[in-house]
Amino acid sequence: MLKKGLTGFQIKLIALFLMIFDHVYYFFAFNDKVPLWFKWIGRSVAPIFIFMVVEGFIHTRNRTKYMTRLYIGSLVMTFGNQWITEWFQRNDNVALMANIFATLFLITVYLTIIEYLGKGIKERRIMPVVLGILGLVLPIALGIFMMMNLHIPGMIHAIFLLPTPMFVEGGPVFIALGILFYLTHDKKILQLILYALVSIALIPWQNFSLQGLFYDNFQWLMIGALPLLALYNGQRGKGMKYLFYVFYPVHIYGLYILSTLFV
Incomplete structure (x- = not known):
């Protein structure tokens, strides 16, 4: 039975629409013809997708597959960003760094750890509690280590392959927001x-x-x-679970390539 309000699918469609404005501004603001309010309305997009990924994490029947899709999405964006900028170069300082998949994946990692920690506390088992706390700290410690050793060959690649709170889009604020939605x-x-x-x-x-x-x-x-x-x-609403996974990189790379024709 359909309830009043908006389904997850409808909210995602609205967010996808708003996301276009945000990225149009990012890639075309150089010509001073794109109004700043494009960027303003885009501020709502990431929190909406964070909210929906938390809902997906809670309700999915297979969390391993769910998290794997997000991680694969982050890898696609990592290598895609590199290849597209090599093939289509701009003459300004605009970088192609978009990768919300890495943020969403890391959020699900933290939610998994929090569930494990919560279960350990509930069952009063010391080892799961210790491992859970270490799990919460490890991504932060790993990010600090990477930040302090950027000079090491291959460290930049490790940053993109192993998402940490300091190096994902939105940083610790977006990670904390995902945890807030979950709790x-x-x-x-x-x-x-x-x-x-x-x-x-x-x-x-x-x-x-x-x-x-x-x-x-x-x-x-x-x-x-x-x-x-x-x-x-x-x-949940209608299906089309792969819509965001496809639309996100396609529209970003499409706008970026188009922008290189005008810079």
């Missing part, structure tokens, strides 16, 4: 309140001004995703 999964009001507070916390309070709010640091505009998250009715 408040069955507490909708609390989830929305905490999401709003996280968004507000990203406002540049120290140098508060309209310039700072809308031109210098406007990641807080991800609060625009709040209505969509509130309208989510808990239903």
